[in-house]
Amino acid sequence: MEIKILGPGCPKCQTLERLAKRALEELGLEAKIEHIKDPKEIAKYTFTTPALLVNGKLKIQGVPSYAKVKEIIEEEIK
């Protein structure tokens, strides 16, 4: 599984990255988290940051609750 966080490095983006890391740890998953800060690269997927991609698919925009992040990642491994 490949996870990408899109965001220019603002506090919100860092929070989303933290939530994703925590979810991966708790689910015992090995996945690479990549934080994409290049606006050109971000623009390929979305207007609004932060956003989270799982395997290239846009799954989250904004900062949801931790439970929601975990749920989305859990769904993806099934």
Add this chain to the structure above:
Amino acid sequence: MKFLWNLILSGFLALKEYIALHVLTCLIPAFLLAGAIVTFLSKDVILKYLGGSAKKIISFPLSAISSIFLAVCSCTVIPIAAGIYFRGGGIGPAFIFLWVAPASNILALIYTGAIIGYDMALSRIIVAFLMSFLIGLLMTWIFIKEERERVKEFAVIDTENEKVSIIKKKDFILLILLVITLLAPNYLVPKGPYFKKVIVFLIFSGITFLYAFIFKTKEEILKWLNETLWFVKIIFPLLLLGVFIVGILGGILKREWIEPLLGGNRILSSFFATIIGALSYFATLTEAPFVHTLMKFGMGKGPALALLLTGPGASLPNFLAVSRIFGLKKAITYAILIIILGTFSGWFIGNFIF
């Protein structure tokens, strides 16, 4: 030692004048409003309309108006501008967004109104708009060849047109209630004891929250409050620090220094104000107390407006980010346009409007 103590004291006095006195009647409702806008306004729908094929007469005003509401701090401005540009929008709307969002967003306008006066807030928005249209047009014309080539590639994208509304009626009423909460204390009690303003504020915010509890789900309310908290977390610490520094500067600066440089409404004063604003970085909202302090030392209204616009609207880090996305040539053109237009608008407003 005494001097140092006095400086620290003026820092705290500035915190009281610019923040403490405005927390209930300006900052809290303004942050709640900004949070509600982010939560309930559908960004993607609006941004879709800004596509490259859209006519200038629609896309220019639309991007100017939407940037008032959509982006408050620079960390959202840059990705949205890049998004407009790389996802099929024209160079015009992208640069309009890049300029208007920091120079004249909803939080900045409200705070400028509370601190310097509503005439200044109104001119800030009008001039930001006019400047942005000129910037958009000029950028389009200067880079027209490149643009034609570039936009061709995008022509097919984003044709699917689902009917999604920009905002729901219930959410719109909530936004209106928040605006009333924001305006009521200052308009119903223009002069009078502070506690009367607080009472008016409490009544209207009570009504607003009652409305929210009846008509919105718990989840939506939580999301709204969360977004509000984000704004507070990101903006407030920098605002506190910035205002404290402004207070200290106020203790050091002298009228004899400011007046020859920024006094009156000469074209040179506007030029200096524009340069100061364009080079230095101002955290969101700090430009208002800074300009207010300089005005106490004799800065004219025209240069003040120029600084209010270019302060948050442009800075060295901002130009660097712009050149990373759009290329060095466009970034330099943009910077030059801002300095020329900023200088001219300050001079014009100072001499012919105020």
